[in-house]
Amino acid sequence: MIVISADQLSKKFTVIRREKGLKGALSSLIHPEKITVNAVDNVSFKIEKGEIVGFIGPNGAGKSTTVKMMTGILHPTSGSVEINGLSPFKDRKKVVRELGVVFGQRTQLYWDLRLGESFELLKRIYQISDSMYKANMKQMDEVLGINEFIHIPVRQLSLGQRMRGELAAAMLHSPPVLFLDEPTIGLDVEGKHSIRKFIREINQRYGTTVILTTHDLDDVEQLCSRLIVINHGRIVEDGPLQDIAERMAPYRFLVLEIASPGIGIRHSLADTVRQNGNQVWLRFRKSEISASRLISDLCYSYPVLDLKIKEPDIEDMIRELYKLNDKTGSGVCN
Amino acid sequence: MDKLRYYLSVASYSMKLSMKKQLEYPMEIISCFAMIPMMYATGILLLYFLTQNLKSIGGWTFPQLAFLYGIGDLSHGIMVVFSVQNWFLDRYVNRGEFDRMLLRPLNVFFQFSVSYVNIIGIMDVLVGLSVFIYSCVLVKFSWTFSNIVRLVVIILGAALIRSSIFTIFCSVAFWTKRCSAVTALMNDMLERTTLYPMTIYPRLLQLMLTLIIPVAFISFFSSCCFLGIDSSFRLPADAAVMTPAIGIITFILAQAVFNWGLRNYESSGS
Numbered sequence: 186m187i188v189i190s191a192d193q194l195s196k197k198f199t200v201i202r203r204e205k206g207l208k209g210a211l212s213s214l215i216h217p218e219k220i221t222v223n224a225v226d227n228v229s230f231k232i233e234k235g236e237i238v239g240f241i242g243p244n245g246a247g248k249s250t251t252v253k254m255m256t257g258i259l260h261p262t263s264g265s266v267e268i269n270g271l272s273p274f275k276d277r278k279k280v281v282r283e284l285g286v287v288f289g290q291r292t293q294l295y296w297d298l299r300l301g302e303s304f305e306l307l308k309r310i311y312q313i314s315d316s317m318y319k320a321n322m323k324q325m326d327e328v329l330g331i332n333e334f335i336h337i338p339v340r341q342l343s344l345g346q347r348m349r350g351e352l353a354a355a356m357l358h359s360p361p362v363l364f365l366d367e368p369t370i371g372l373d374v375e376g377k378h379s380i381r382k383f384i385r386e387i388n389q390r391y392g393t394t395v396i397l398t399t400h401d402l403d404d405v406e407q408l409c410s411r412l413i414v415i416n417h418g419r420i421v422e423d424g425p426l427q428d429i430a431e432r433m434a435p436y437r438f439l440v441l442e443i444a445s446p447g448i449g450i451r452h453s454l455a456d457t458v459r460q461n462g463n464q465v466w467l468r469f470r471k472s473e474i475s476a477s478r479l480i481s482d483l484c485y486s487y488p489v490l491d492l493k494i495k496e497p498d499i500e501d502m503i504r505e506l507y508k509l510n511d512k513t514g515s516g517v518c519n
Numbered sequence: 520m521d522k523l524r525y526y527l528s529v530a531s532y533s534m535k536l537s538m539k540k541q542l543e544y545p546m547e548i549i550s551c552f553a554m555i556p557m558m559y560a561t562g563i564l565l566l567y568f569l570t571q572n573l574k575s576i577g578g579w580t581f582p583q584l585a586f587l588y589g590i591g592d593l594s595h596g597i598m599v600v601f602s603v604q605n606w607f608l609d610r611y612v613n614r615g616e617f618d619r620m621l622l623r624p625l626n627v628f629f630q631f632s633v634s635y636v637n638i639i640g641i642m643d644v645l646v647g648l649s650v651f652i653y654s655c656v657l658v659k660f661s662w663t664f665s666n667i668v669r670l671v672v673i674i675l676g677a678a679l680i681r682s683s684i685f686t687i688f689c690s691v692a693f694w695t696k697r698c699s700a701v702t703a704l705m706n707d708m709l710e711r712t713t714l715y716p717m718t719i720y721p722r723l724l725q726l727m728l729t730l731i732i733p734v735a736f737i738s739f740f741s742s743c744c745f746l747g748i749d750s751s752f753r754l755p756a757d758a759a760v761m762t763p764a765i766g767i768i769t770f771i772l773a774q775a776v777f778n779w780g781l782r783n784y785e786s787s788g789s
């Protein structure tokens with residue numbers, strides 16, 4: 186079942202370039218130099234129920250803007266987006282009832298209020314029954330440990346505590362779709378772990394569809410069954426992480442340590458890319474030969490002492506992907 | 520009915536939280552409390568001294584002027600308590616505050632309206648009330664039941680007109696990202712037009728203040744009605760009907776302008 190579908194979604198912002206100094210200020214008052222930013226540019230995708238989809242892309246790629254359009258905060262300049270067949274603009278109230286949203290960079294909680302007071306207000310807004318509220322709060326406490334700091338004003342919470350509070354607030358009305366814009370930003374290892382665990386758990390238990398944006402590739406590796414890479418407002422890759430890795434970095438490396446440096450190592454399905462002293466690097470394609478086959482072939486013919494397999498580095502791959510796109514497109518035009 | 524109860528429950532809790540928030544910083548409230556009475560005291564004193572020398576302003580005697588001033592002041596106070604957030608609409612826009620409201624399954628204008636109750640404004644109400652009661656004594660206001668009812672609906676209607684005028688004009692912040700100049704201008708305009716009788720202004724301006732920006736309904740027509748002064752306008756009904764009616768019309772208009780602006784809302788970066 187398709188939960189979210191975006192079709193040729195675009196968002197343009199018009200910004201006025203301000204010049205420096207008084208003279209600049211005056212001249213931009215008389216004829217302001219308007220720049221159009223194509224924050225999101227013809228983006229289309231479909232998301233199935235129960236998927237955990239990761240949006241990644243460099244700063245300013247258009248991830249948050251896409252999330253804001255999906256959640257009805259921003260109106261698209263063109264194109265359309267539907268959640269369960271409804272437009273978040275025309276049927277805003279109906280649609281947002283089904284959504285939970287967290288913006289890691291900006292709180293949805295009430296800064297000066299105690300966390301629990303924010304929850305109370307949400308309880309009224311979403312008309313959550315007392316029994317439901319109690320059950321949900323109990324569960325939030327089990328997974329996120331929020332009772333520890335529920336009586337503390339939000340502005341006094343640590344970032345990790347606040348983020349757990351944000352998640353609890355977003356899930357209080359048990360929405361079937363959850364949007365998380367950088368939910369792990371600035372968190373320590375433990376904080377990230379507990380957030381990831383929470384996401385996995387609600388996804389498994391309730392089949393919640395999760396859309397998350399992140400700069401942390403561990404989030405993607407550990408959570409996302411599917412990855413959408415966006416750069417300059419356009420989708421550059423869409424698919425399971427493995428598939429993208431296969432396409433972008435199809436090679437793996439086998440590093441051998443051999444008994445004596447003089448031996449030339451050859452295999453018909455692998456390239457010897459480097460050999461210094463006792464260490465030999467062989468590059469091979471997953472699709473052509475399995476690692477075990479290659480190892481057994483080589484061990485049979487050569488005096489191999491030790492070996493290790495190197496997977497392609499995802500971070501390098503992503504960096505390549507961002508760079509690749511920089512040459513072809515530009516998000517800003519006059 | 521259920522819907523009404525729902526809206527009331529959200530509104531009351533939201534307003535309660537807003538007040539709690541302010542009480543966490545009591546010093547600010549106390550210092551503002553001290554300022555406000557001074558401002559109004561100087562206003563009414565000015566009227567007193569002017570009438571001492573001129574006998575009347577625009578044909579109005581001091582007690583009559585005080586009555587007009589009282590209605591103007593009291594309705595201003597009520598507006599300041601419940602809808603002062605209009606003045607700062609640009610902050611809501613620039614800080615992306617509407618993001619949160621847009622994510623809730625509830626009318627955004629409603630959420631905005633109940634998002635703030637200004638405790639400091641209670642002082643405005645108290646001062647307005649004292650000026651008004653004082654003026655009632657001066658004009659020998661007859662406290663009959665029907666007069667009291669008329670008074671209450673007029674003052675509420677007047678507060679609604681004030682609040683709607685601010686909503687309409689401050690909504691410009693959705694386009695320009697600023698509204699502090701508009702707020703200052705409107706405050707100035709409202710003070711000049713509601714605390715003095717309109718008859719001191721040229722006829723054309725009076726017409727504009729009746730038909731275009733209906734400030735004349737805030738205190739001028741209401742006072743004329745109670746004091747039996749000829750306003751030189753023929754109103755289709757008593758001020759007790761007209762003022763709330765105009766209040767409701769401007770309120771509906773204000774909501775439409777706000778929603779129109781909201782469509783231009785662009786959140787904020789990051």
Ligand SMILES: Nc1ncnc2c1ncn2[C@@H]1O[C@H](COP(=O)(O)OP(=O)(O)OP(=O)(O)O)[C@@H](O)[C@H]1O
Nearest residue numbers: 198224244245246247248249250785786787788789
């Ligand atoms: N309210 C706005 N007004 C003008 N321009 C905006 C606005 N919001 C975003 N932009 C611009 O749109 C582009 C995309 O921004 P967006 O916030 O979607 O990026 P992002 O992928 O979320 O980046 P990050 O990883 O830094 O959060 C940027 O060039 C940004 O400057």
Ligand SMILES: [Mg+2]
Nearest residue numbers: 248249366789
């Ligand atoms: Mg972002």
